[in-house]
Amino acid sequence: MKLLRVHIITAKSCGGLLDGLDVRLRGSSTSVSDFEPLCLIGPNGAGKSQLIQVIAEAFQSLLHAAVPDEERAEGNENLLFEIEYLISEPNHDKPVHVRARRLAQGRKKAVVGLDRKVDGDWVECDLTSAATAALLPTKVVGYTSGANETLSLPFLVSRSGYAEEVGRRALNESTRADPVPDTRLMLIDYGTHLEVLVANLLLGALEERDALLSDARVQDLHSFRCVIQLAHSAAPKAAAKKGRNRRKGIQLTGELELYLDQLQRCATSFHYEPTSDSYTFDFFVTEETRKAFSSFWSSALALYAALHKLAMLNDLAIPKAARDRFKRETQLRKFASRLPEPQDEDKVFRFERVVFDAQGGRGTVDYVSLSDGEHQQAQLLGTMCMVSFPQALFLLDEPESHFNPKWRVKLISKVLDLPTATGRRKDASPASMQDCLLTTHSPFVPSDMAKERVLIFSKNSATGKIEVRHPNVETFGTTFDAILGECFDIRPPISDVPKAVIEELNASYDPKEIQERMQDLGDSVEKIMLADRVRQLQRQSGD
Numbered sequence: 001m002k003l004l005r006v007h008i009i010t011a012k013s014c015g016g017l018l019d020g021l022d023v024r025l026r027g028s029s030t031s032v033s034d035f036e037p038l039c040l041i042g043p044n045g046a047g048k049s050q051l052i053q054v055i056a057e058a059f060q061s062l063l064h065a066a067v068p069d070e071e072r073a074e075g076n077e078n079l080l081f082e083i084e085y086l087i088s089e090p091n092h093d094k095p096v097h098v099r100a101r102r103l104a105q106g107r108k109k110a111v112v113g114l115d116r117k118v119d120g121d122w123v124e125c126d127l128t129s130a131a132t133a134a135l136l137p138t139k140v141v142g143y144t145s146g147a148n149e150t151l152s153l154p155f156l157v158s159r160s161g162y163a164e165e166v167g168r169r170a171l172n173e174s175t176r177a178d179p180v181p182d183t184r185l186m187l188i189d190y191g192t193h194l195e196v197l198v199a200n201l202l203l204g205a206l207e208e209r210d211a212l213l214s215d216a217r218v219q220d221l222h223s224f225r226c227v228i229q230l231a232h233s234a235a236p237k238a239a240a241k242k243g244r245n246r247r248k249g250i251q252l253t254g255e256l257e258l259y260l261d262q263l264q265r266c267a268t269s270f271h272y273e274p275t276s277d278s279y280t281f282d283f284f285v286t287e288e289t290r291k292a293f294s295s296f297w298s299s300a301l302a303l304y305a306a307l308h309k310l311a312m313l314n315d316l317a318i319p320k321a322a323r324d325r326f327k328r329e330t331q332l333r334k335f336a337s338r339l340p341e342p343q344d345e346d347k348v349f350r351f352e353r354v355v356f357d358a359q360g361g362r363g364t365v366d367y368v369s370l371s372d373g374e375h376q377q378a379q380l381l382g383t384m385c386m387v388s389f390p391q392a393l394f395l396l397d398e399p400e401s402h403f404n405p406k407w408r409v410k411l412i413s414k415v416l417d418l419p420t421a422t423g424r425r426k427d428a429s430p431a432s433m434q435d436c437l438l439t440t441h442s443p444f445v446p447s448d449m450a451k452e453r454v455l456i457f458s459k460n461s462a463t464g465k466i467e468v469r470h471p472n473v474e475t476f477g478t479t480f481d482a483i484l485g486e487c488f489d490i491r492p493p494i495s496d497v498p499k500a501v502i503e504e505l506n507a508s509y510d511p512k513e514i515q516e517r518m519q520d521l522g523d524s525v526e527k528i529m530l531a532d533r534v535r536q537l538q539r540q541s542g543d
Helices: 048-066 149-171 190-203 206-213 254-266 287-296 300-317 320-331 372-386 405-417 480-488 496-506 511-518 525-541
Strands: 002-010 022-024 038-041 080-087 096-102 112-118 121-124 139-144 185-188 218-229 269-273 278-284 349-358 364-366 392-397 435-440 454-459 466-469
Touching: 002 048, 002 435, 038 048, 048 080, 048 096, 048 112, 048 139, 048 149, 048 185, 048 392, 048 435, 139 149, 139 372, 149 185, 149 300, 149 392, 185 190, 185 372, 190 206, 190 218, 190 287, 190 300, 190 349, 190 372, 206 218, 206 372, 254 278, 254 287, 254 300, 300 349, 300 372, 372 405, 496 511, 496 525, 511 525
Parallel strands: 038 435, 038 454, 139 185, 139 392, 392 435
Antiparallel strands: 002 022, 002 080, 080 096, 096 112, 112 121, 218 278, 218 349, 269 278, 349 364, 454 466
């Protein structure tokens, strides 16, 4: 799929910041098969993160209406919007031009709808039909490198709805055996890092595993432990019923019981503690371990989904009062609201003792000793390896925030060259039929993109509204200084302390002082100008 236009009519979630914003992202003649990320750049507070959050909320509302068994709730039912995009349709050569919308209808409550363009006219789609569901994203993947409630909120609503559905089905004997469908919204943050990494390093192809760890100090997964405890003080207790096989704390669906059995079969060793209804699985990773996992899970994404479903049970270990508060504050659009994270000892599912083989066979490296940048790169690339099917939408909020400059320079090339199950993303493959919006404050990302794919966000000081434009200079291959000047009005980029020294020297009439203090400055245009000032002062004094 490819996003073409986003029109935010009203979004209370952003405090009116985005109201009226109408952004043309691409032309309707764009190729659906090419993977061409869009870069959203600009200063803090300019609405970049809010825009991708609203896009996630809009699609969540549509998915909730069209496939309510996958998206069980919506985070912002008052959002009014229009989003146009292209998407491939099964058994059709040409992409479909689609308009997703929720528009005001007088005094009637606004409802979501989907239209497709036929011979130049918009034709309304039946949201209850399977054909319409196929015109929506297969996955909306949100990524945030920190505790960003702005982007996370719709995804947390989705996760909470899934956890409650599991709880209801597990307590109902007639639905207990039914699998609970995955959510289409998929949040990747620090809390899901190990789920992504373990799944990829167990079931990813060797080329994919190498790509994830190539810049880290490790070369493979050595061993890890999973702990699942179903009866503890934080878990809600189910009422005992005669004749039924009930657990002591959190009840599981048949699907989750199956995952427990499969993990046990793959484990190098395991221990069950009946008094706490807890399981400890230890895995020493060998090729035989990978064969065992591959006999139960068809792909890294399938294994990730199983691990993530177990991890989402942690929501059920949160006291009911806290979960109810989250629901209320979500409806009131209080963005400080976030599902509290249980302490490790109260978690239903957690990883422990994750160890890697060091590069060059130099022993092992513990997971916690990896840097934030190593964590972030492996997580980002691992996510994009797993989600390699068509019609996925990536919404990435500062995906390179913990990278060093060298890694930032390589970000886009690494993503385009990334091997996936369906080919490299830059090639014409199913993995290419996806879209990606990423926010950044870095000049490195837009330097890899043509200016048509770069959107500069700024806030109008007079109106308080957000303005979006393409750069006036060609960004592809240009210098970082030029991009910083165009996007942030920093010309050239020198920090405040040396800038103050330069300003002081520019005001000086002592050429000897300027020459001496210039030796402390690095090369820059300003230093050249100071040298010229020294020559002028020397000519004036006759020296």
